[in-house]
Amino acid sequence: MDLQLTGARVLVTGASKGIGLAITRAFRAEGAEVVASARRNTPELEATGATFVPADLATPDGPRRLVETALAADPRLDVLVNNAGGGNAPDEALRDPFGGDDEVWAATAELNLHAAVRATRAALPALVEARGAVVNISSVSARLAHTSPLPYSVAKAGLNAFSRGLAEKVAGSGVRINVVTPSGTRTDLLTGQDGYGARLAATLGVEHEELLRQLPKQTGLLTEQLIDPAEIARAVVLLASPTMPSAIGENWTVDGGTLKAA
Ligand SMILES: NC(=O)c1ccc[n+]([C@@H]2O[C@H](COP(=O)([O-])OP(=O)(O)OC[C@H]3O[C@@H](n4cnc5c(N)ncnc54)[C@H](OP(=O)(O)O)[C@@H]3O)[C@@H](O)[C@H]2O)c1
Numbered sequence: 110m111d112l113q114l115t116g117a118r119v120l121v122t123g124a125s126k127g128i129g130l131a132i133t134r135a136f137r138a139e140g141a142e143v144v145a146s147a148r149r150n151t152p153e154l155e156a157t158g159a160t161f162v163p164a165d166l167a168t169p170d171g172p173r174r175l176v177e178t179a180l181a182a183d184p185r186l187d188v189l190v191n192n193a194g195g196g197n198a199p200d201e202a203l204r205d206p207f208g209g210d211d212e213v214w215a216a217t218a219e220l221n222l223h224a225a226v227r228a229t230r231a232a233l234p235a236l237v238e239a240r241g242a243v244v245n246i247s248s249v250s251a252r253l254a255h256t257s258p259l260p261y262s263v264a265k266a267g268l269n270a271f272s273r274g275l276a277e278k279v280a281g282s283g284v285r286i287n288v289v290t291p292s293g294t295r296t297d298l299l300t301g302q303d304g305y306g307a308r309l310a311a312t313l314g315v316e317h318e319e320l321l322r323q324l325p326k327q328t329g330l331l332t333e334q335l336i337d338p339a340e341i342a343r344a345v346v347l348l349a350s351p352t353m354p355s356a357i358g359e360n361w362t363v364d365g366g367t368l369k370a371a
Pocket residue numbers: 122123124125126127128129146147148149150164165166167192193194195196220246247248249290291292293294295296297298299
């Protein structure tokens with residue numbers, strides 16, 4: 110299947126590992142040129158042949174400066190993937206029903222919601238020129254709010270609302286905005302020594318390995334396995350493809366059946 114992405118210019122955030130790395134690899138496999146961002150580069154990202162631009166997207170200027178840097182090198186932009194997300198709330202926040210104080214709420218919103226708004230705002234003129242696409246990476250937590258710290262669930266719910274609303278407002282200019290919603294996916298966020306999964310296990314007083322073993326079934330993944338990041342990446346690439354002109358304001362779940370509503 111030709112997804113007509115050969116030579117397309119794509120900007121992927123959070124590209125150094127996990128889902129963003131898989132998305133970068135998938136676009137490269139389609140022949141796209143990828144500008145890939147994170148705070149730090151990795152050998153795995155370097156090996157994709159993507160152009161790395163460092164950025165801290167949890168700062169007010171970070172997303173705009175990233176887009177400006179990408180466009181200064183070449184003014185074309187066909188696809189923006191707002192994937193960077195997660196965050197490192199302090200351990201006490203994991204024990205708090207509110208998921209942390211004002212500072213944690215603000216920091217979580219900066220990375221998981223405001224970064225996507227800011228990057229999309231900065232990229233929109235170039236995307237209009239290209240009649241391009243935006244794909245935002247959300248989470249099942251947006252719709253199962255109790256399963257994650259609330260600042261994260263609420264920020265991702267906001268990302269869903271932002272994406273759906275903006276999709277309507279810019280559809281007339283030929284830009285398509287869509288969302289991919291993963292459930293538990295095998296990345297450092299869950300499996301890493303310092304990731305959310307390890308810290309959650311410590312807070313609950315269980316072994317990290319044990320938490321990872323139980324997590325898929327407990328969160329309703331009918332496969333009883335964490336999702337391969339490459340699977341999320343395939344949905345992103347398809348939504349971004351110009352062969353899908355009717356995919357507008359969609360929210361595609363890749364969640365192993367986690368969300369139970371019909
Ligand atoms: N894994 C899951 O189970 C799961 C489930 C649902 C949704 N998601 C969503 O999927 C997306 C990717 O998650 P993942 O699991 O692949 O996470 P990950 O393995 O922790 O990777 C996160 C990526 O974002 C970058 N990043 C983190 N903070 C950043 C910042 N302040 N500025 C710029 N880049 C930053 C990281 O690189 P640096 O640290 O070098 O900056 C890394 O490239 C996130 O939006 C997450 O919420 C994940």
